[in-house]
Amino acid sequence: MINLNEQRFVPKWEHNRKDRLELESKFSNYTGNLDIVEFHIPYTRYEFVSKMLNEASSKQGKKILVSGGDSVNFDVFSFFWKTSHDPSCAMAELEKLINVLRECERVYDQIVFISTNHERRLYKVLEKAIAGKDQVEAIKPFIKTFNDFFKESKLKKVVFADSNFIQLGDSIISHMENNSAISGSTRRWLIQYFAPRVYTPFNVIYGLHTHCQGQDTIERVKVIETGCIAETMDYWRSGKMNGRGKMSSIGYASGYMKNGLSDLNRCNPVFCGWEGYI
Numbered sequence: 001m002i003n004l005n006e007q008r009f010v011p012k013w014e015h016n017r018k019d020r021l022e023l024e025s026k027f028s029n030y031t032g033n034l035d036i037v038e039f040h041i042p043y044t045r046y047e048f049v050s051k052m053l054n055e056a057s058s059k060q061g062k063k064i065l066v067s068g069g070d071s072v073n074f075d076v077f078s079f080f081w082k083t084s085h086d087p088s089c090a091m092a093e094l095e096k097l098i099n100v101l102r103e104c105e106r107v108y109d110q111i112v113f114i115s116t117n118h119e120r121r122l123y124k125v126l127e128k129a130i131a132g133k134d135q136v137e138a139i140k141p142f143i144k145t146f147n148d149f150f151k152e153s154k155l156k157k158v159v160f161a162d163s164n165f166i167q168l169g170d171s172i173i174s175h176m177e178n179n180s181a182i183s184g185s186t187r188r189w190l191i192q193y194f195a196p197r198v199y200t201p202f203n204v205i206y207g208l209h210t211h212c213q214g215q216d217t218i219e220r221v222k223v224i225e226t227g228c229i230a231e232t233m234d235y236w237r238s239g240k241m242n243g244r245g246k247m248s249s250i251g252y253a254s255g256y257m258k259n260g261l262s263d264l265n266r267c268n269p270v271f272c273g274w275e276g277y278i
């Protein structure tokens with residue numbers, strides 16, 4: 001007899017599906033608070049991180065923080081380095097990240113760390129410099145990962161997810177990049193993307209990467225753009241080098257769920273400020 005599950009075509013988006021599902025299963029009935037943040041070290045507005053930590057510590061119940069990607073900028077590994085304002089080197093950014101996560105560990109019960117485009121910039125450099133993806137996959141085991149650095153730094157509450165999205169209870173936290181250049185258009189795209197792909201019902205999507213904030217309810221799903229908690233750079237305003245396009249807002253998102261079900265009235269973007277002049 002053919003096992004259809006085994007025969008099932010595994011498309012590219014399901015990269016690390018097994019690890020992701022295993023991690024998600026630990027949170028499927030989660031009750032408590034949820035904060036979602038995009039740090040962008042070294043451009044982080046730390047006064048707003050303090051505000052987030054203060055607000056979280058004043059809340060009752062369990063608390064999870066999701067670092068939803070772009071935790072560090074790693075501009076030195078990027079084409080954008082030419083126009084970057086980044087004064088730091090990659091290792092300094094990583095050290096700052098570990099310090100920030102250490103502060104977060106004082107407030108949150110668990111920190112879920114998603115690895116996305118900025119965290120993978122080193123691999124992209126290697127892909128271009130060497131031969132391609134297969135060679136980089138072969139090299140990866142010889143390179144320290146973020147998770148290795150977290151363990152060395154004795155961060156006890158950080159769990160690492162090598163995935164562009166993760167589902168906690170009925171909430172998807174996503175760092176997809178498609179349709180992110182126009183504010184708001186990514187929300188409908190996220191519904192269309194996840195509806196045929198995620199089997200476990202979901203009621204909320206927290207969308208990162210757009211650096212904008214706002215929310216819509218589309219096809220019975222509340223979609224929240226989280227913003228990012230950093231100063232806005234010229235080159236990322238449109239995701240293009242010409243720096244035109246949308247204005248960003250600075251902030252994060254916050255939610256609450258009971259037995260894995262979100263209280264939709266308590267899931268919102270938390271606005272900290274508009275981008276300044278660039």
Ligand SMILES: [Fe+2]
Pocket residue numbers: 038040070209210211228
């Ligand atoms: Fe970002």
